[in-house]
Amino acid sequence: MTAELGGLQRAIWEGSIPLEIRLAGAECRTFDDSDPYMIQYPRLTYLPFLLPRLHAFFASALIDPSSAPSDGWFECDGVPLKWHYPVGLLYDLYAGAEPFSQEAGDKNQDGLPWRLVVHFSDWPDESLVKPDAEGKTVHDAFVNSVKEADFLRNGTAKAVMSLSKEDSTNLWQSVESRKWTRFRRVRHANARRQTASRSSTASTRSCSAITVRRCATYP
Incomplete structure (x- = not known):
């Protein structure tokens, strides 16, 4: 069972999505269009990590x-994408949505590659908070999401909050660099803390809550 669980976790970690990214036409000086940037991108990472290479590609x-x-x-079909959501979550939220442009929908029925547009001007202040140039905002958003996930699963975020500075750094760098072995070491250390915490409180449950996804259909 442990081996099967480990294999499943690694399969989730290694999941990826093909992306086709184009420069916004209003920002492009080559006939309002340019060659797309194609990449097979991990689901469990963030779009801002792509910006340096995209800027160089479209320079x-x-x-x-x-x-x-x-x-x-x-943006996807005119909707600014939240940079603090993992790519896989963004794809699940938007790739199956009815496209604003019927023409775009006809050309890409299966949703793959996922077609995005990148902008380097006219930040949508009403829709997105702008992260800092050093990436600290992205890091802080990730840490907060991990704390929230730990709290939802266990009813407390003590295990994550008690991570050593080294483990916390390794966790973030594993997401940046996509290093499974580094992520696994931190995950195992965190699992041991959770087990010890449950033992100290004589809890008989493996977790106090599970996450659910609520889907609403509107007319």
């Missing part, structure tokens, strides 16, 4: 070459 086509990678943001 020759940018109308405003003074823009910075940290100015970048993504």
Whole structure:
């Protein structure tokens, strides 16, 4: 059972989505279009990690070459994408949605590759909070999401909050670098803390809550 669980966890970790990313037409000086950037991208990571390489890829086509990678943001069918959501979650939320453009929907019935547009200007302030150039905001958002997940599962976030500085750094770097072995070491250490915490409180349950996904259908 342990081996099967470990295999499942690794399969989830290694899940990926093909992306086709184009530069926004209004920001492109090559006939309002440019070659797309194609990549097989991990589900359990974040779009801002792509911005430096996207900025370099589209640099020759940018109308405003003074823009910075940290100015970048993504949209899907005209909807700005929340940068603090993992790519897999964003895909699940938007790839199955009815496209605003019927023409776009006809061309890409299966949703793959997932077609996105990247901008390096006109940040959508009403929809997104802009992260800092150093990436600290992205890091903090990730840490908060891990705490929330731990609390939902166990009724407390003590295990995550008690991670050593080294483990906390390794956890974040494992997401940045996609290193399974580094992530697994931190996960095992956290699991031991959770087991010890449950034992100290004489809890007989493996977790106090489970997460659910609520789907609503609107007319």
